[in-house]
Amino acid sequence: MRVIRTAAAQLGAIQRADSRQAVVARMIRLMDEAASQDADFIVYPELALTTFFPRWHHENRAEADHWFEREMPGEATRPLFERAKALNMAMSFGFAELTPEGRHFNTSILVDRAGAIVGTYRKVHLPGHVEFDPERTHQHLEKRYFEPGDLGFPVWRFLGGIFGMCICNDRRWPETYRVMGLQGVEMVVLGFNTPSVNSQKGEEKLGKRLFHHRLSVQSGAYQNATWVVAVAKAGDEDGHHLMGGTCIVDPDGEIVAEIEGEADAVVVHPCDLDATRFGKETIFDFKRHRRVEHYGRITAQVGTELPLAE
Numbered sequence: 001m002r003v004i005r006t007a008a009a010q011l012g013a014i015q016r017a018d019s020r021q022a023v024v025a026r027m028i029r030l031m032d033e034a035a036s037q038d039a040d041f042i043v044y045p046e047l048a049l050t051t052f053f054p055r056w057h058h059e060n061r062a063e064a065d066h067w068f069e070r071e072m073p074g075e076a077t078r079p080l081f082e083r084a085k086a087l088n089m090a091m092s093f094g095f096a097e098l099t100p101e102g103r104h105f106n107t108s109i110l111v112d113r114a115g116a117i118v119g120t121y122r123k124v125h126l127p128g129h130v131e132f133d134p135e136r137t138h139q140h141l142e143k144r145y146f147e148p149g150d151l152g153f154p155v156w157r158f159l160g161g162i163f164g165m166c167i168c169n170d171r172r173w174p175e176t177y178r179v180m181g182l183q184g185v186e187m188v189v190l191g192f193n194t195p196s197v198n199s200q201k202g203e204e205k206l207g208k209r210l211f212h213h214r215l216s217v218q219s220g221a222y223q224n225a226t227w228v229v230a231v232a233k234a235g236d237e238d239g240h241h242l243m244g245g246t247c248i249v250d251p252d253g254e255i256v257a258e259i260e261g262e263a264d265a266v267v268v269h270p271c272d273l274d275a276t277r278f279g280k281e282t283i284f285d286f287k288r289h290r291r292v293e294h295y296g297r298i299t300a301q302v303g304t305e306l307p308l309a310e
């Protein structure tokens with residue numbers, strides 16, 4: 001058995017006016033709660049330090065730079081790293097990254113028990129749009145403020161296992177999990193900020209949004225025999241609602257722990273990384289069963305190519 005006591009640490013809403021310091025204090029409270037349940041590893045959401053700012057349009061995109069971190073840890077986040085180290089707890093969280101070269105990414109990191117950043121992932125599948133769209137009920141300007149991640153989907157040897165990350169919209173794409181699955185991933189951690197309403201399909205119900213979320217993370221886990229830990233930022237941010245749905249999925253694709261509601265909350269589950277073995281050695285033994293000679297389209301084309309008309 002290789003059991004990692006894993007805490008999914010959901011954050012409730014973060015308002016536009018909330019400071020990084022206030023959010024970090026909330027994250028530390030969740031960490032303390034996870035520690036009281038003997039967690040080894042805590043996972044926080046996408047863009048954990050701020051409100052989901054891509055909903056706000058700035059004509060001059062540089063005006064959005066104040067949402068980004070130029071260093072990690074920085075002044076506001078150092079207390080989180082210090083508490084994690086003091087508790088001997090590993091962690092993962094998302095934030096907006098502004099590199100020294102002036103590049104903008106939607107990023108998440110893996111931090112070991114000693115407080116060292118050992119893995120960086122930059123979101124590949126950026127949803128939304130670049131320009132203000134008056135047809136939408138709300139804006140989703142990730143394509144305006146971020147460039148697509150340039151690091152692919154790496155995995156890391158971490159906590160005695162093989163870990164990978166992705167972020168929010170990435171969880172809906174089977175390629176995300178399979179690229180990590182092909183590197184033997186045993187736990188995928190991800191944070192998300194998912195608006196409860198579809199900005200282009202107003203009648204879509206919250207239940208349907210949650211269904212698509214669970215369908216995505218459960219199938220990704222099952223089809224790659226990996227744990228998936230999916231953590232929401234939820235609740236009403238300045239009148240814009242984000243859904244909950246924080247959950248831990250086992251390598252059979254079953255949800256084994258879940259958070260009800262939309263407030264700050266923690267759920268801890270003992271995730272045995274050896275539980276990935278059965279699936280990896282049987283039905284999803286890639287080496288024996290994959291037929292890559294038929295998968296060329298997966299990397300050769302982006303959009304759909306229809307058959308010739310009759």
Ligand code: CDT
Binds near residue numbers: 127168170193194195
């Ligand atoms: N943050 C994020 O990626 N949210 C998207 C919303 C898609 S609607 C433009 C998601 O896939 O949940």
